[in-house]
Each structure stands twice: as C-alpha cells, then as structure tokens.
Amino acid sequence: MQAGGSAGVSRALAEFVGACRWEDIPGAVRREAHRALLNYFAVALAGAADPTLDIAVQVYGRFAAGRQASLVGRAERTDVLNAAALNAMAANVYDYDDTHSPTIIHPTAPVAAPLFALAQARPMRGDELLLALVLGIEAECRIGLAVSPGHYARGWHITSTCGVFGSAMAAGKRLGLSATALVWALGCASAQAGGLVETLGTMSKSASVGNAARNGLLAALLAQQGFAGPDAPLEGPRGFLSVMGEPPQPDAITRDLGLDWQLLRNTYKPYPCGVVLNPVIDACLALAGDARVADAGLACIERITLTGHPLLRQRTDRPGVTTGRASQVSAQHAVAVTLARGRAGLEEFSDAAAGEPMLRDLGAKVEFRDDAGYSVDAAQVQLTWRDGRQLTRRVDAARGSQARPLSDDELEDKLLALAGGCRPGWDARPLIDALWTLETAPDAAQVMALAAQAATPAGGGRDRDC
Amino acid sequence: MQAGGSAGVSRALAEFVGACRWEDIPGAVRREAHRALLNYFAVALAGAADPTLDIAVQVYGRFAAGRQASLVGRAERTDVLNAAALNAMAANVYDYDDTHSPTIIHPTAPVAAPLFALAQARPMRGDELLLALVLGIEAECRIGLAVSPGHYARGWHITSTCGVFGSAMAAGKRLGLSATALVWALGCASAQAGGLVETLGTMSKSASVGNAARNGLLAALLAQQGFAGPDAPLEGPRGFLSVMGEPPQPDAITRDLGLDWQLLRNTYKPYPCGVVLNPVIDACLALAGDARVADAGLACIERITLTGHPLLRQRTDRPGVTTGRASQVSAQHAVAVTLARGRAGLEEFSDAAAGEPMLRDLGAKVEFRDDAGYSVDAAQVQLTWRDGRQLTRRVDAARGSQARPLSDDELEDKLLALAGGCRPGWDARPLIDALWTLETAPDAAQVMALAAQAATPAGGGRDRDC
Numbered sequence: 001m002q003a004g005g006s007a008g009v010s011r012a013l014a015e016f017v018g019a020c021r022w023e024d025i026p027g028a029v030r031r032e033a034h035r036a037l038l039n040y041f042a043v044a045l046a047g048a049a050d051p052t053l054d055i056a057v058q059v060y061g062r063f064a065a066g067r068q069a070s071l072v073g074r075a076e077r078t079d080v081l082n083a084a085a086l087n088a089m090a091a092n093v094y095d096y097d098d099t100h101s102p103t104i105i106h107p108t109a110p111v112a113a114p115l116f117a118l119a120q121a122r123p124m125r126g127d128e129l130l131l132a133l134v135l136g137i138e139a140e141c142r143i144g145l146a147v148s149p150g151h152y153a154r155g156w157h158i159t160s161t162c163g164v165f166g167s168a169m170a171a172g173k174r175l176g177l178s179a180t181a182l183v184w185a186l187g188c189a190s191a192q193a194g195g196l197v198e199t200l201g202t203m204s205k206s207a208s209v210g211n212a213a214r215n216g217l218l219a220a221l222l223a224q225q226g227f228a229g230p231d232a233p234l235e236g237p238r239g240f241l242s243v244m245g246e247p248p249q250p251d252a253i254t255r256d257l258g259l260d261w262q263l264l265r266n267t268y269k270p271y272p273c274g275v276v277l278n279p280v281i282d283a284c285l286a287l288a289g290d291a292r293v294a295d296a297g298l299a300c301i302e303r304i305t306l307t308g309h310p311l312l313r314q315r316t317d318r319p320g321v322t323t324g325r326a327s328q329v330s331a332q333h334a335v336a337v338t339l340a341r342g343r344a345g346l347e348e349f350s351d352a353a354a355g356e357p358m359l360r361d362l363g364a365k366v367e368f369r370d371d372a373g374y375s376v377d378a379a380q381v382q383l384t385w386r387d388g389r390q391l392t393r394r395v396d397a398a399r400g401s402q403a404r405p406l407s408d409d410e411l412e413d414k415l416l417a418l419a420g421g422c423r424p425g426w427d428a429r430p431l432i433d434a435l436w437t438l439e440t441a442p443d444a445a446q447v448m449a450l451a452a453q454a455a456t457p458a459g460g461g462r463d464r465d466c
Numbered sequence: 467m468q469a470g471g472s473a474g475v476s477r478a479l480a481e482f483v484g485a486c487r488w489e490d491i492p493g494a495v496r497r498e499a500h501r502a503l504l505n506y507f508a509v510a511l512a513g514a515a516d517p518t519l520d521i522a523v524q525v526y527g528r529f530a531a532g533r534q535a536s537l538v539g540r541a542e543r544t545d546v547l548n549a550a551a552l553n554a555m556a557a558n559v560y561d562y563d564d565t566h567s568p569t570i571i572h573p574t575a576p577v578a579a580p581l582f583a584l585a586q587a588r589p590m591r592g593d594e595l596l597l598a599l600v601l602g603i604e605a606e607c608r609i610g611l612a613v614s615p616g617h618y619a620r621g622w623h624i625t626s627t628c629g630v631f632g633s634a635m636a637a638g639k640r641l642g643l644s645a646t647a648l649v650w651a652l653g654c655a656s657a658q659a660g661g662l663v664e665t666l667g668t669m670s671k672s673a674s675v676g677n678a679a680r681n682g683l684l685a686a687l688l689a690q691q692g693f694a695g696p697d698a699p700l701e702g703p704r705g706f707l708s709v710m711g712e713p714p715q716p717d718a719i720t721r722d723l724g725l726d727w728q729l730l731r732n733t734y735k736p737y738p739c740g741v742v743l744n745p746v747i748d749a750c751l752a753l754a755g756d757a758r759v760a761d762a763g764l765a766c767i768e769r770i771t772l773t774g775h776p777l778l779r780q781r782t783d784r785p786g787v788t789t790g791r792a793s794q795v796s797a798q799h800a801v802a803v804t805l806a807r808g809r810a811g812l813e814e815f816s817d818a819a820a821g822e823p824m825l826r827d828l829g830a831k832v833e834f835r836d837d838a839g840y841s842v843d844a845a846q847v848q849l850t851w852r853d854g855r856q857l858t859r860r861v862d863a864a865r866g867s868q869a870r871p872l873s874d875d876e877l878e879d880k881l882l883a884l885a886g887g888c889r890p891g892w893d894a895r896p897l898i899d900a901l902w903t904l905e906t907a908p909d910a911a912q913v914m915a916l917a918a919q920a921a922t923p924a925g926g927g928r929d930r931d932c
Contacts, residue, residue, distance in 0.1 A: 055691045059684070063547045065529045081529045155704030160657070187665055191626070191674040194660030197704035199653055204695035207681075207688070208657040215677070218525070222673070225521045229670035238621030238663035 009146075009253040010234040013139055014182035016257050017169045022131045024258065030439065032263040033130050035411055036137070037435050039098050039268045040091050040108045041072060041447075042415035045422040045454050046272075046346060047093035048073030052203045056210065057086055069117045070452035073422045077452075080117040084167070084217050085210030088113035092159065092209045094346065095200075095328065096272040100137075101265045101402055103144035103158055104275070108266075109209065110163025111136035111170045114217035118174055119444040126441030132170040134263060140166025141262035142253045143234065150246025152197070160195025160208035161244065167216020168223075175224050187229020188219035190240040201325050268411060270400045271344040274329040276312050278398035279379035284338035286393045287381060293339070293391060302386045304335055304366045308379035313368040320360060327354040332363030335381065346421060377401040423454045475612075475707075475719040476700040479605055480648035482723050483635045488597045490724065496905065498729040499596050501877055502603070503901050505564050505734045506557050506574040507538060507913075508881035511888040511920050512738075512812060513559035514539030518669045522676065523552055535583045536918035539888045543918075546583040550633070550683050551676030554579035558625065558675045560812070561666075561794065562738040566603075567731050567868055569610035569624055570741070574732075575675065576629025577602035577636045580683035584640055585910040592907030598636040600729060602682075606632025607728035608719045609700065616712025618663070626661025626674035627710065633682020634689075641690050653695020654685035656706040667791050734877060736866045737810040740795040742778050744864035745845035750804035752859050753847060759805070759857060768852045770801055770832045774845035779834040786826060793820040798829030801847065812887060843867040889920045 025033075047053060048071065057074065060082045069083030072090055091097050091109035100107045115129050115136070144151070144162040152158045168189040172182045192215040195208030223229075234240050234253065241248035271281050287293050306312065316331035327333040327349045336359040337348045347353065374380075380394040397403035399410075406414070412432055419428035431450040438447065491499075513519060514537065523540065526548045535549030538556055557563050557575035566573045581595050581602070610617070610628040618624045634655040638648045658681040661674030689695075700706050700719065707714035737747050753759050772778065782797035793799040793815045802825040803814045813819065840846075846860040863869035865876075872880070878898055885894035897916040904913065 052693070055688060055693045059687050059691055059693070062687075063529075063531045063545050065531055079529050155709035157657075184670070187668065187670040188673050190662055191623075191665045191670045192660055192677055193662075194658055196656055196659075196699075196706065196709055198696050198699060198702040198706075198709075199657045202653065202695045203688075203693045204650070204653040204657045204699070207654045207685070207693075211658055211681070215673075219673070221525050221528075222521060222669075225525055227518070227521045227525070227669045227673075229668045230664050233662075233664060233670070236664040240662065240664075243621035243662055243664075 008232070008235070009250045010183050010186050010232050011179065012254045012257070013142070013234070014186060015179045017135045017139060017173055018177065018179045018182055020131070020135055020258065022127045025131065025134055026261065029134060029261045029263050030130065032266055033134050034436060034438060035268070035408065036098055036108045036263065036266055037112060037133070037438065038411045038415055038432065040112045041431060041435065041451055042411070042418045043094065043096045044072035044087055044091040045415070045451070046096060046418040047090040048422055048454070050090070050093045052093050052206050053086065053090050055203070056089055056206065060086060069120045070448045072451040073454040074452065075455035080121045081214050081218060083117035083120070084114035085214035087116065088213035089206040089210045093206055094272050095274070096269055099267050099269065099275055100141045100144070100262060101267055103141055103148045104152060105141055105144045105162055106159040107137045107140055107166065110159065110212040110216065111140060111166040113213040114167045114171050115174065116444065116448050118171060118217065120448055124174065124444045126438040126444045128174065129444040130439060132173040135173050136166040136170025138262050139169040142257070143240070145252035146241055146249050147245035151244055154246055155197045156244060157195035157197050157199065157205065157208055160212045161193045163209065163212030164189045164193050164216040164219070167213050168219040171217045171220035172223065175220055177220065177223055181223040183231065183233065184227060184229040185219045185223035187233035188222055188227060189216050190233040192219065193240060193244070201329070265402065267400055267402055268406045268414070270406060270410070270414070272328055272346050272349050273334055273344070274315055276315050276376055277331060277334050278400055279308070279377055279395040280306060280312070280331060280381060281334055281338050281344045282395045282398050283379060283381040283393035284335055285342065285344065287383060287391060288339050288342035290391065293383065296385050296389055298339060298362060300385050300387070301362070301365055301383055303384050305369055305382040305384065306331060306335070306366060306379060307369040307371050307374065307382070309374045309376045310370040310372060311376055312379060313370055317368055319364060319366070321354055324350040324354050330363070332366045333359060335366055336360070336362035345417065377403060419454055426454050428454070474698070475716045476649050476652050476698050477645065478720045478723070479608070479700070480652060481645045483601045483605060483639055484643065484645045484648055486597070486601055486724065488593045491597065491600055492727065495600060495727045495729050496596065498732055499600050500902060500904065501734070501874065502564055502574045502729065502732055503578060503599070503904065504877045504881055504898065506578045507897060507901065507917055508877070508884045509560065509562045510538035510553055510557040511881070511917070512562060512884040513556035514888055516556070516559045518559050518672050519552065519556050521669070522555055522672065526552060535586045536914045538917040539920040540918065541921035546587045547680050547684060549583035549586070550580035551680035553582065554679035555672040555676045559672055560738050561740070562735055565733050565735065565741055566607045566610070566728060567733055569607055569614045570618060571607055571610045571628055572625040573603045573606055573632065576625065576678040576682065577606060577632040579679040580633045580637050581640065582910070582914050584637060584683065586914055590640060590910045592904035592910045594640065595910040596905060598639040601639050602632040602636025604728050605635040608723070609706070611718035612707055612715050613711035617710055620712055621663045622710060623661035623663050623666065623671065623674055626678045627659045629675065629678030630655045630659050630682045630685070633679050634685040637683045637686035638689065641686055643686065643689055647689040649697065649699065650693060650695040651685045651689035653699035654688055654693060655682050656699040658685065659706060659710070731868065733866055733868055734872045734880070736872060736876070736880070738794055738812050738815050739800055739810070740781055742775070742781050742842055743797060743800045744866055745774070745843060745861040746772060746778070746797060746847060747800055747804050747810045748861045748864050749845060749847040749859035750801055751808065751810065753849060753857060754805050754808035756857065759849065762851050762855055764805060764828060766852050767828070767831055767849055769850050771835055771848040771850065772797060772801070772832060772845060773835040773837050773840065773848070775840045775842045776836040776838060777842055778845060779836055783834055785830060785832070787820055790816040790820050796829070798832045799825060801832055802826070802828035811883065843869065885920055892920050894920070
C-alpha cells in the first residue's frame with residue numbers, strides 16, 4: 001500500500017538526521033539558523049505576557065516536576081517539558097513568528113523551545129543546539145511539504161501537526177538516538193500529531209502548538225528508553241502521510257535531502273499580521289509618509305481600493321473586527337491603522353486599537369479588487385478622495401518576503417522593539433550578541449538565562465514558581 | 467459552511483453535559499457504568515505490568531509534580547495528569563477493554579482514568595464520578611458516531627481521537643464548568659485530538675491513548691481558568707467534524723440526547739483478542755471440550771475451515787505471527803491455541819505462546835471462507851481429519867456481543883483472573899465490592915487505593931516514586 005517512491009522515507013529521514021554533522025551544514029543555512037533564533041526570541045518576548053501565557057503558565061505550572069528550565073520573558077521556572085510547551089506558545093501566540101514559505105509552517109517555535117529547555121537540563125554546546133535546530137526544521141518542513149497544500153486547506157494547523165516531528169527529530173538528535181530509535185520517535189510523534197485551523201485566533205490554538213514542542217521531546221525521551229513504534233510511521237498504509245495528506249507526496253521528504261535546505265525558504269514578518277497583508281501594509285506605510293496624504297486628510301477619503309491576489313481578499317476581508325487578535329487578519333483594520341498612525345507594530349493590532357471607532361470608519365471604505373496576476377507578495381493600495389484626487393502605491397515584493405528578506409539589522413530592531421514592549425528599559429543587546437555567537441558558545445543554556453531576564457520581576461504574579 | 471442540522475452541536479452538547487443530573491440517568495445506564503468500571507479495572511490490572519507501562523511510568527515519572535494519584539496495579543504514585551495518562555494506557559494496552567459496538571471506540575479508559583485521578587486530588591462522591599463517567603462516554607461515543615465509519619477506516623485511532631473529548635467533558639462536569647467553558651474545553655480538546663491506526667500493535671499507540679485521557683483533563687483545567695476557544699469547535703468549517711469526518715454526520719451528536727444512551731451499546735471482551743475473533747474462539751472452546759476431538763487428535767487434522775463475515779478474514783488472516791501482541795489479531799494463532807489448550811486468556815496470547823512451533827503448524831491448516839450472510843458476531847469452525855471425519859461448530863452470537871453480553875458474574879471472574887495475573891494470591895474481592903457499591907460511596911478515591919494494592923511491592927523497580 002506504499003505509494004510509489006515512498007518506501008522507507010521514515011527510515012531514510014531518521015538515518016539522515018542521525019548521521020548529519022555540523023560540518024555538513026552550508027554556511028548560508030548556518031546563518032539562517034542564527035537569524036531564525038533572533039526572530040524566535042523576539043516574538044517569544046512579545047508573546048510572553050499575553051493572557052494565553054498567563055493562564056497556561058499557571059495551569060501547566062501545577063504539574064511541574066522541577067525548576068530546571070526558564071521561560072522567555074517570564075520569571076517563573078518550570079520543568080523541561082512544560083518549558084518546551086510554554087516557550088513555543090509564547091513565540092507563536094501572535095503568529096508573528098517565522099514562516100516557511102512553501103508550507104506556511106511557523107518552523108522555529110516547536111523546535112527551538114524544546115532544544116533550549118533540554119539545554120538547561122543537560123550540557124549542550126551552541127553548535128550542537130544549532131545542528132539539532134537545523135535538522136528539526138528540515139524534518140518538520142519536509143513532512144509539511146509532503147502533505148501540502150491539501151493538509152492546511154483541509155483544516156490542519158500545519159505548524160502543530162508537523163512541528164511535533166521537528167521537535168522529535170531535534171531532541172532525538174541531541175539525545176544521540178540510533179536511526180531505529182529515531183524512527184520510533186517519529187512513530188510516537190505521529191500518534192500525537194494534531195491541531196485544527198478552527199482554533200486560530202483563540203487560546204485553544206496555543207494548546208496544539210505547545211503540544212508539538214512538548215510531545216516531540218517526549219517522543220524522543222520515550223524512544224531513548226525503547227518505546228517502540230511502527231516501522232513506517234510516515235509512509236505506512238495508515239500512517240501520517242496517507243491519513244493527513246490530501247494526497248501525500250512522500251518523495252518531498254527525501255528529495256535532495258542534505259542538498260536543498262528548507263531553512264533557506266524561511267521568512268520573517270515585519271508586521272504582526274497575516275503574511276498576505278505585508279505588501280498592503282508596506283504600501284500604506286509609504287502612503288502615510290507621503291505629504292500629499294497629510295495634505296488631503298484621511299477624513300475626506302471616499303474609498304480605498306486594494307488590488308491583489310484573490311487570497312488577499314479571501315483571508316483578510318474582515319470588516320468590523322473588535323479584538324486585537326482578529327485585527328491581525330483584517331485588511332480593513334490593517335489599512336486604517338497603518339494610514340492613521342504610520343506604524344504597524346503590536347500596539348496597532350491590540351484590543352484597544354481594534355476598538356477605535358475612527359479606524360473602523362476608515363476601514364469600512366476598503367474595497368477589494370482580485371487580480372490573479374499579482375503574486376501573494378504583491379499588492380496595490382489606491383486612495384480616492386471625495387474631490388476626485390487619487391494616490392496609488394504598488395508593492396511588488398513585500399518586506400519580509402523571500403525576494404526582499406528582512407536584513408540582520410531589521411531582525412535586531414525587531415527583537416529590540418519587542419523586548420522593549422516586554423520590559424521597558426531592559427537592555428536586549430547581550431541576548432542579541434549571544435545569539436549571533438551561539439555557534440561557538442560552550443553552553444547554549446546561557447541564552448535562556450538572558451532571555452528570562454526580560455521578565456518584569458514585579459509583574460502580576462509573574463515572579464512565582466510555576 | 468455548517469452542514470444542515472449541525473448548527474450549534476458543540477453548544478448543545480456542552481449544555482447537556484452541564485445540566486444533566488444523576489437522577490436523569492436511567493437505571494440500566496447506571497448499571498452499565500458500574501459494569502464498565504469492573505471491566506476497566508480488570509484490564510488495567512492486566513496491562514499494568516506490560517513493558518509499555520514500565521517505560522512510560524519511568525519517563526513520565528521524571529515529570530511528575532507530586533504523588534497525589536495512584537496507578538492501577540503499580541506501587542508508584544504520581545501527579546494527576548500523569549495518572550490519567552498512565553492508567554488509560556494500562557487499561558487499553560492489550561485492547562482487552564470495552565468496545566462501543568457502533569464505533570469500536572474503547573470508551574472507558576480515556577474517561578475513567580482522569581476521573582479517578584481527579585478524585586484523588588479533590589473530594590468526589592461515587593455518584594458524582596459515575597455521572598461524569600456516563601456523560602464523558604456519551605460525548606465521546608456520540609462524537610465518534612458523527613465521524614464513523616469513515617474516520618477509523620481512514621486510519622484514525624478513534625479511541626484516542628474521540629477519547630480526548632470524553633475526558634474533557636467528564637473532567638469539565640466534575641469541575642462544574644459553565645456551558646461556555648465546556649465549549650472551550652471541547653475546543654482545547656479538538657486541538658489535541660490525534661492518534662493513528664498505523665501505531666496499533668506498537669507502544670506508540672499508548673502515547674495517544676494516554677494523551678486522550680491526560681489532555682482532555684488538561685483542556686478542562688485550562689477552560690476553568692478562562693482559556694477560550696472557538697464557538698463551534700466540532701461543527702465549525704475547519705473544526706473536528708469537517709476535518710476528521712468522512713463525511714461527518716453532526717446530527718449524531720444531538721439526536722435523542724438524554725434519551726438514547728451510548729453505554730447501552732457497550733460490550734466487554736471475554737478474550738484478549740480482536741473482537742471479530744470472539745465467535746471463532748467460542749466455537750474452538752466448544753470443540754476443545756468435545757470428546758470426539760480428543761479422540762481423533764489434533765495432530766491428524768487436515769484442515770480447519772473458518773466461515774464468517776469477510777471482515778473476519780480481512781482483519782485476522784495472519785499466519786506465522788511471532789509476538790503475543792500480533793497473536794491477538796491472528797485467527798491462525800487463536801484457533802490453534804484455543805483448540806490445543808481449551809483456554810483463551812492472556813497467557814494464550816503471550817510471546818511464549820506465539821513462539822510454539824506446534825501451534826504454528828496447527829494454525830497453518832486454517833482456511834477462510836467468506837460469507838457476507840454472517841454477522842460479525844457469528845462464525846463457523848469446521849475441523850476435517852485426514853480420515854475424512856468432520857466436526858463443525860457454528861456460533862450465531864459470540865460471548866460478549868450485544869446479543870449475548872457478559873454477565874455480572876463473568877465480569878467479576880474476568881477481574882479476578884486478571885488481578886491474579888497481576889499479583890498472585892491478592893484478594894480482589896474488596897475492589898469488586900467497592901465498584902458495585904460506588905454509587906453510594908462518599909469518597910470515590912477509595913477505589914484507587916484498593917486498585918493500587920494489587921501492585922507487587924517487590925516487583926522490579928515498581929515500588930519507587932515515579
């Protein structure tokens with residue numbers, strides 16, 4: 001019942017993960033691993049104080065076996081499994097984390113969180129952590145490719161469903177598992193794969209993202225002790241690919257493995273929004289800085305015409321949103337707040353911003369025009385005033401897209417800005433430096449010690465054990 | 467995008483669970499709840515010492531926050547979430563637990579395990595536990611009905627995928643959640659639903675069964691603190707039913723809710739085997755007791771013809787199995803061992819039994835004859851000797867089927883036999899008595915104290931904390 005060419009992809013992936021060395025990783029991939037971590041800590045600092053985390057830290061904390069592990073941007077300490085879950089939740093809660101373009105997996109959160117937790121429980125050099133990170137992300141994204149695009153379209157939250165494999169392979173690599181035990185870890189991860197798109201925009205989503213990080217690590221720890229699984233958890237007749245692929249393309253898991261690296265398709269968001277909004281926000285920022293817009297005034301605008309790929313309308317035509325979470329995927333809100341404030345940071349997508357009547361009125365003037373000739377990284381915004389004046393901005397490659405990636409400086413600025421929101425006045429420079437030099441660090445856990453310092457010691461209940 | 471008639475099934479189910487009282491439960495359902503628990507503890511005692519549990523108890527035990535909760539048939543104590551997972555694993559590890567006939571869900575393990583764990587952490591009367599058990603099983607089986615039969619056929623391990631909802635509703639009921647919080651618990655459960663048929667027969671399966679019990683309880687604890695989810699986690703456009711149903715029948719969740727009880731379709735296995743083997747084993751037991759078989763001798767049998775529903779062949783035509791686990795779903799082994807020993811207990815489906823050459827030779831004489839006129843509860847076994855003699859036994863309703871349910875005495879005997887296997891000489895009578903009188907017990911946790919006593923204190927490492 002195995003599809004043609006799929007025989008043995010579980011085993012082949014496990015053998016690759018088991019054998020790969022840091023010397024085998026090309027320089028560009030190594031650099032991207034550092035950039036992915038910069039972005040990971042930036043967004044985890046941003047999400048650390050969200051109410052989702054407040055509740056999860058409190059409830060998960062009741063079931064913590066110890067205090068070995070830290071939380072990014074929080075003062076509580078917890079055990080390794082909980083830290084894996086909670087830090088992954090923090091990094092993903094605003095969907096402000098990285099995006100593997102071909103699958104829209106947010107790859108780093110479910111893989112980095114368990115690795116740094118493990119680093120706090122057992123010695124781990126920086127290059128060891130980075131190698132496991134690269135391999136975990138490689139496994140996660142390739143398994144995602146093998147079920148895309150039907151998997152997400154059906155309603156699977158692909159970051160959760162594939163993240164558990166990334167965590168399992170990363171942790172299994174660090175635990176030094178044999179290829180057979182790595183296949184068992186894939187099997188135990190497959191039994192735990194879950195997460196639904198229906199939960200997006202609610203706290204429930206974070207449960208599956210946390211599970212991906214936690215349960216992949218658990219799968220590796222179980223496999224280390226001989227907890228056996230099926231021989232072909234991915235490609236078997238009732239395995240992950242055939243059950244959750246629509247239809248599966250098992251070859252994507254092994255094609256050019258070790259030659260073609262998924263981290264090179266990773267992108268970082270400049271704005272805390274659905275990725276299809278990026279070019280719209282770029283255009284609106286340019287318009288907001290245009291003296292002619294200030295001159296004509298926002299109040300007298302008659303209509304705002306968005307031209308873009310049909311996906312732009314399908315995913316973001318949401319007038320009248322009332323929560324910050326919902327505003328992150330509302331073109332109406334994104335356009336209005338960016339034009340009005342000339343900024344598009346987390347504050348612009350808060351509950352407070354979503355509740356502003358002026359912004360709702362301005363957003364109501366948005367009209368969509370589908371044009372399949374646009375890529376999803378492109379969009380045009382046209383403002384039309386009552387007196388007939390018009391101003392138009394077209395963006396062909398949004399900031400943060402693969403064609404126009406965020407620079408290292410922009411990633412650092414993102415981390416500095418989000419750290420400032422987490423703990424005003426705190427100096428995030430040492431964390432940034434530690435991330436850029438992680439490859440030569442004798443103890444990867446030092447990064448977590450720095451990241452935990454961003455906690456506000458007197459913050460509401462945040463200095464207790466969890 | 468909601469299917470006709472499905473509007474609001476999440477809310478309707480939550481409101482039913484929230485409002486239902488013990489007085490609303492018919493006597494026959496109450497009685498079946500007691501019987502389900504008798505069977506649950508029987509099979510959990512059987513599974514407690516399996517190597518799957520040895521590993522899981524050790525690894526999960528590293529992440530235990532306390533010692534509030536007991537394990538059935540083991541001396542270790544652990545925290546409430548771990549106990550929920552581990553006791554559910556024990557009860558299900560041999561697939562010897564109960565079966566909800568229309569869905570083939572094993573319903574009790576994922577629901578009873580979290581409830582008894584919770585009972586050890588907060589006061590709970592027996593009738594309170596029983597009510598939550600009935601409602602959890604009702605929710606779990608109805609959600610299973612809404613995705614059956616396509617869900618299991620596609621490769622979903624339905625006990626795991628639906629068990630998490632049963633656990634969430636049972637725990638949510640005991641925590642006194644509002645209807646809104648119960649919908650959130652369903653949402654958080656939906657984000658955690660997973661488990662694949664590919665893992666059956668391996669330790670990996672137990673990870674998803676444990677998760678169902680553990681994560682449903684976690685979902686309820688999170689919902690209690692305000693961890694919000696989608697409004698329609700089941701029937702929403704990207705919710706559980708549409709993503710995991712093939713196609714879904716949402717009406718099954720609410721049709722005759724409170725009138726038609728799923729526990730009344732629950733069955734208990736007389737043998738530790740795939741349920742389709744039950745009539746075959748019945749027939750072989752009768753033949754083994756027939757003096758004419760002893761007279762003619764097993765050695766001179768030429769062929770053994772099994773006639774039954776095509777599913778019998780499809781699921782159990784497995785010659786040459788080498789492990790106890792595989793022998794549980796092998797007609798060849800089941801026929802041979804039952805004819806040879808006149809028994810069909812756990813010892814007959816052990817690694818040792820599966821390795822006996824005489825049994826393999828006898829099993830090799832099995833031939834299948836499909837007859838769609840047979841129900842899955844019926845089968846015929848015909849022995850043909852080299853000298854032409856023939857003996858035939860036909861069973862129309864297997865022991866343990868809905869038409870011929872195990873009696874209360876047979877359930878007690880099953881518990882006594884399996885407890886004897888767990889700890890020879892231990893008196894399981896007080897546990898049986900406590901289960902029959904649970905309805906009036908002021909403290910449901912007393913049952914767990916008794917069930918833990920079946921542990922062998924000096925057993926290999928089993929008297930340590932976990």
